[in-house]
Amino acid sequence: MKNYFIIHGSFGNSQEHWFPWLEKQISGGGNQCICLDFPIGEYNQTYKNWEMVLDSVKRFINKDSVFFCHSISCIFLVKYCIKNNIKIGKAIFVSGFNQYLGLDEDYDDVNCTMYTNRCNEFKNLCKERVCYMAKNDPYVKWDKLTEFAKLIDAKTVISDTAGHFNKAAGYTQFKELLQYVSK
Secondary structure, three states: EEEEEEEOOOOOOOOOOHHHHHHHHHOOOOOEEEOOOOOOOOOOOOOHHHHHHHHHHHOOOOOOOEEEEEEEHHHHHHHHHHOOOOEEEEEEOOOOOOOOOOOOOHHHHHHHOOOOOHHHHHHHHHEEEEEEOOOOOOOHHHHHHHHHHHHOOOEEEEEEOOOOOHHOOOOOOOOHHHHHHHH
């Protein structure tokens, strides 16, 4: 059985954007897809709180596991794997970053505990890494998207018009992710 995990971003949940669609597409046929809800908000969205949630399903994570992460959850997974010395098969990161965004205090304050200066260690823990990024992302600037991809030595898939790959940008399905994982 192959294990898949979907992790949402800041102020998000497992039932938004393309997450439910992807979970439905992957589940079954001997595959298990775990789409978790993590604590959100000013005092709840911390690395420690998110770590406890992922720890609750840690027994399912193995060297062949595939993770789909959106926004802040990208760096969360990197830090989690490094801290716990966990090896995984694939990490598909969508709009990932590892720095303050400079948007407003709400986002930067809740995201700050997720960041790490040890990103280069992740490439030894994950066999395949890919970053989906859009040149017109309204939240994460292009330089932060490309810097994150370089830090983890990831393949990149670039869009001119996908925004933050969320519902607001028309992403209630994400067929490219499904095609990528089926390779």
